[in-house]
Amino acid sequence: MIRISKILLIATLIFTACSTEDDGSAVDGKGETTSFDRGAMLENWADNIIVPAFSNFKSSTQQLEDLTLAFTADPTEENLLALRSQFESSYIDFQTVAMFDLGKAEEINYRRFMNTYPLAASEVDDKIASGSYNLQLPSSFKEQGFPALDYLLYGIGETNAEIVGKYSSENYRNYLLDVSKRINALTAEVNASWQGDYRETFVANTSSSSTGSVDKLTNKYIMYFEAFLRSGKIGFPSGVFTGTPSPINVEAYYSNDLSKELYMKALESYLDFFIGRSFNGGQTGKSFKQYLEFLDREDLATDIINQFDVIMTQATNLNTSLKNQVETNNTVMLAAYDELQKAVVLLKLDMVQALSISINYVDSDGD
Amino acid sequence: MRSSIRKYFDSYTEAAPLAVFRIGFGIMMLASVIRFWLNGWIKKLYLTPKFHFSYYGFEWVKPLGDFTYLLFVICGVSAFFVAIGYKYRIAIITFFLSFTYIELMDKTTYLNHYYFISILSFLMIFLPASIYYSVDAWKNTEQSFQRIPRWCIDSIKLMLGIVYFYAGLAKINSDWLLRAMPLKIWLPSKYDIPLLGDLMQQEWMAFAFSWSGMLYDLLIPFLLLWRRTRLFAFAMVIIFHVMTRVLFPIGMFPYIMIVSALIFFSPEVHHKILKKISSWLRIRKEKFDNNLSLIYKPIKRKSLTSIVVGFFIIQILFPWRYLLYPGELFWTEEGFRFSWRVMLMEKAGYAEFKVVDADTGKRFYVNNSDFLTPFQEKQMSFQPDFILEYAHFLADHFRKDGHENVEVYVESYVGLNGRKSVPYISPDVNLLNFADTFKHKTFILPFNDEIKGL
Numbered sequence: 001m002i003r004i005s006k007i008l009l010i011a012t013l014i015f016t017a018c019s020t021e022d023d024g025s026a027v028d029g030k031g032e033t034t035s036f037d038r039g040a041m042l043e044n045w046a047d048n049i050i051v052p053a054f055s056n057f058k059s060s061t062q063q064l065e066d067l068t069l070a071f072t073a074d075p076t077e078e079n080l081l082a083l084r085s086q087f088e089s090s091y092i093d094f095q096t097v098a099m100f101d102l103g104k105a106e107e108i109n110y111r112r113f114m115n116t117y118p119l120a121a122s123e124v125d126d127k128i129a130s131g132s133y134n135l136q137l138p139s140s141f142k143e144q145g146f147p148a149l150d151y152l153l154y155g156i157g158e159t160n161a162e163i164v165g166k167y168s169s170e171n172y173r174n175y176l177l178d179v180s181k182r183i184n185a186l187t188a189e190v191n192a193s194w195q196g197d198y199r200e201t202f203v204a205n206t207s208s209s210s211t212g213s214v215d216k217l218t219n220k221y222i223m224y225f226e227a228f229l230r231s232g233k234i235g236f237p238s239g240v241f242t243g244t245p246s247p248i249n250v251e252a253y254y255s256n257d258l259s260k261e262l263y264m265k266a267l268e269s270y271l272d273f274f275i276g277r278s279f280n281g282g283q284t285g286k287s288f289k290q291y292l293e294f295l296d297r298e299d300l301a302t303d304i305i306n307q308f309d310v311i312m313t314q315a316t317n318l319n320t321s322l323k324n325q326v327e328t329n330n331t332v333m334l335a336a337y338d339e340l341q342k343a344v345v346l347l348k349l350d351m352v353q354a355l356s357i358s359i360n361y362v363d364s365d366g367d
Numbered sequence: 368m369r370s371s372i373r374k375y376f377d378s379y380t381e382a383a384p385l386a387v388f389r390i391g392f393g394i395m396m397l398a399s400v401i402r403f404w405l406n407g408w409i410k411k412l413y414l415t416p417k418f419h420f421s422y423y424g425f426e427w428v429k430p431l432g433d434f435t436y437l438l439f440v441i442c443g444v445s446a447f448f449v450a451i452g453y454k455y456r457i458a459i460i461t462f463f464l465s466f467t468y469i470e471l472m473d474k475t476t477y478l479n480h481y482y483f484i485s486i487l488s489f490l491m492i493f494l495p496a497s498i499y500y501s502v503d504a505w506k507n508t509e510q511s512f513q514r515i516p517r518w519c520i521d522s523i524k525l526m527l528g529i530v531y532f533y534a535g536l537a538k539i540n541s542d543w544l545l546r547a548m549p550l551k552i553w554l555p556s557k558y559d560i561p562l563l564g565d566l567m568q569q570e571w572m573a574f575a576f577s578w579s580g581m582l583y584d585l586l587i588p589f590l591l592l593w594r595r596t597r598l599f600a601f602a603m604v605i606i607f608h609v610m611t612r613v614l615f616p617i618g619m620f621p622y623i624m625i626v627s628a629l630i631f632f633s634p635e636v637h638h639k640i641l642k643k644i645s646s647w648l649r650i651r652k653e654k655f656d657n658n659l660s661l662i663y664k665p666i667k668r669k670s671l672t673s674i675v676v677g678f679f680i681i682q683i684l685f686p687w688r689y690l691l692y693p694g695e696l697f698w699t700e701e702g703f704r705f706s707w708r709v710m711l712m713e714k715a716g717y718a719e720f721k722v723v724d725a726d727t728g729k730r731f732y733v734n735n736s737d738f739l740t741p742f743q744e745k746q747m748s749f750q751p752d753f754i755l756e757y758a759h760f761l762a763d764h765f766r767k768d769g770h771e772n773v774e775v776y777v778e779s780y781v782g783l784n785g786r787k788s789v790p791y792i793s794p795d796v797n798l799l800n801f802a803d804t805f806k807h808k809t810f811i812l813p814f815n816d817e818i819k820g821l
Contacts (some may be wrong), residue, residue: 035558035568208559231734243724243731295555300787341719345780349717349788356556356713359741 036294037286041276042203042213044285048278051194053096053269056279058191060086060093061184068180075167077160084153088258090183091146095265097190099224099273102217103202104193110186112141117232118248119147121155128175135182146252148179155254210358218288218357222348225270230340233263237326238333245330250323259322264315271308288351297354304346311339375517376672379660381634382499382515383641386452388523389496390644391626393450396462396484399619400443409439412476416740418760419473420753423803428471435472441465449491452501456492463488474753475746479709480620483530490526490678493671494519500641500655511654512661516668522675523630526682528588533686533707535584540820542697542712544581547573548784549713557614583607591631604628615710692807697783698814700750701807716749716791718779720758722765725772733761749781751792751808758798775799786816 067086071079094114101111113135120142127133127143135144152175157163166172205213235241236249252258272279276287292301317332319325325333352359403409413419413430421428431438442465448458467485470476495515497503504511542548551573558564566572583603590600608621629637645652663671689702696703697712720733735744738760747753758775765773774797782788789812792798796810 035565036555038558206559208556212559235732240732241734243729295552297785303787341778345717345788349715349780350782353713353715353782353788354552354785356552359745 036291038214038291039203039206041286041291042206044276044278044287045217045273046194046199046203048280048283048285049273049276050097050100051199052279053100054187054191054194057090057093057097058184058187060090061187064090065180065184068177072167072173072177075164075173077164080153080160080164084255087146087149087153088255088261091150091252091258091262092265094146095262096269096279098228098266099221099270100217101220101224103190103198105190106220108186108189109138109141110190111228112138113186114145114183115147115251116141116145117147117251118253119143119151121151124148124151124175128169128171131171131174133175133178135178144179144182146183149176149183150252150254150258152176152179153254154256215357218352218355219359221273222352222359225340225347226344229263229266229270230337230344233259233266233322234333234337234340237322238330238337239326240334240337245326245333247323247326250321250326253323256323257320260315260318260320260325263318263322264312267308267312267315271305274304274308288355292351292354295354300346300350300354304343304351307339307343307346311336311343314339376668378517379514380517380520381637382495382513382519382661383634383637384520384630384632385494385496385515385523386500387637387640388627388630389452389455389491389501390450391629392487392491392623393446393448395619395623395626396446396466397443397450399623400439400446402619404436404439409435411740412742413472416473416475416743418738418743418757420475420743420747420756422471422474423752423805425471428468430472438465438469442469449496452497452503455497455501455503459488459491459496463492473743475743477704478620479705479707480618480623482705484623486678486682487523487526490522490675493674494522495661498661500652504655508657511657512659513655513657514660516661516663518672518675520630522679523627524588524592525679527624527627527630528592529679529682530707531584531588534709535581535586536821537706537708537711538577538581538584540818542784542818542820543577544820546784547577549711550576550580552713552785554614560613580607591628594633597631601628601631611710694807694811695814695816695818697818698781699808699811700752712784714749714781714783715745716779716781717788718748718754718777718792720761721776721778722761722770723774723776724770725774738764748779749791751811752803754779754792755798755801755803755808762799773799783814789815 064083064086067079067083071083098111098115105111124143133143134140152172153163156166156172167176202213205211207213207215209215231241233251237246239245247253250259251262274288276285276289277283278285289301289305292298314336318336319328319332322333348359413435414432419429442462445458445461445465448454449462463485466481466488470481470485495512498510498512498515538544547570551570554567554573554576557567560567587600587603587607590596590603605625608625611617612621629640641652644650686706689696689706692699692701694701697714718735720735721730722733723730735747739747739757747757754777758777762773762775776794776797777792778794779791780788781791791812793810793812798810801808801810
């Protein structure tokens, strides 16, 4: 017992010796702590952001299919231009849903069917020539979706007349229509699941385990930023992983002046989600930002928002065509990458740590 | 003093507690191996990764391809033989070697409690755990004794005591006690556990858990030793470990510690346990109760006690080796492992490697997931020895790809116990200029904060 009392004495001494150090970092100042309602956060995410975004995108892809039908029924330059314009706005709308790789979208490989690039253009040519293909196969990820439309509407001829000319062939008309229909059908499937049961499943799963909705979505959200926004849109084209710039890796390679706009829309949607801003822009609700604030990490929330400011400001230096940017002055691309990289650290390291969520690491024991 | 030491080594006690411990240990280990297998971790942790992080000096210990499964079979079977006390000496040596080999294959999976199992099984090689209530003793009555030297049982108690006490000492630091870190981060994320979920959100809970955890670890060995507090202490052991099991993904460890703590109880309790087992399995327990004492020949006794004493001297000194390194231990982790620093930190990192061809000046970043599993990447990104080993691995890889004069740099950030992440490794240092050693790694950037305490 003498030893025990000694230990207690030492502990008390250390406590008093160090207590002057406690300069309020641990005190939340509010006096009372209420718990953060993660269920309400899930509801805000689903009802005000994800569901409206998919619903909007569904109308967009319906338009896309309708205009594709109009063009294939009557391949004129006028109809081509109308279809192109719809293609561009649909591709931009896609950036508002691309990060939600959950539920039905995850199950059917939605994002990979919609937007795997660079496109395997020569395979597309072969399939059009033979007229036999199955776009349902996973092996055809690189032959459909928006990258295929991008190619078929901009890349198969030097002039608009030449492109329109290609559609005198039934095979071209069929392939274009099939790609468009598939984009719409896949979107309809995902949208229907959010309109139906999945919304309930998602919101009700407030578990803190790795299968809980907050955990899963956070993982997807961060993976999307790292793999698709940072690496996909900027990293691969600028060659940061190989040392050699690779223009063919630019998103919307053939339409040329769309890539930066897609990048900007993706950034904006991403930040909106972080802040919890509703899809229609009217209000902000429970979000990562508020969650961090609840955990006394306003500093981190602010840092993240500020870093997005820096990223978007830097992006003003980018050419509207990231392809041109890569080919003429890749250093601006590399600078964009560096800024995105700082956001990855804030999100994947600091935010995840503060929320105590594990990034889909192996489920082994800790000690 | 001398005579009291001699007297201590001449005193004898019932072997029953050690027999119960052996049985419990063997069964727990068998269960752990089976659980590990069923969880698919053999494949996930040892067969899937293309690259494995090695302990310094044990680079030759690698997974054995499909034979890795055989290794786990050997480990499990030997654990079972330990439990029943069949060919005990060979079984426990086999268990120690196979288990330790498994742990050395990849340091990504390092856990204090695996280390605990390794050294405990090493200690058990030198203890007469099968001279009572075992197949060996049943078959060979010449090797059957009811009583053994007291130090044999006390050495297990001492080992447990060291684990707890050192774990408690490690908690005497300003992050743990004054900032309630890392519990203040971990507990709120357990919002959905029944009954306690809302309490976990409260800051005072994190402080209460931190302080009581520290006091528990420091005091529990003494409370278990003292007869009058023993029952209370054992109840605490159960509550504490069940609590950690509920809150954290901690595997078999809580159960192992609860079963191990039984060793502190009197021989009568253990005889009751053995009687129960005997009635279930229809074993004639009386056959073992021969009232004989195991008395070692002087030479054997001397060599056994010297090994055990030497073992404990190392155990007591080893956790202090961190004092030989400059810098904050939590930051550099030099001397962090093998020291019972359990659940002390919320530390995570992000490391992006840059490979530079010194001849052409061409540079590119490495996609870590090309080489590492997510778990390996996570562990690598905040531990300097991992970062260094990985840098050398990358250099070898890209040399094979035809890059000749390769340099490897890392841009890394680490966040520790709720502090905002800051750069960790000097980004201008070509990591290939350093080999892994036990010396201080000068390429670690300073911590720029202070954690007071042990």
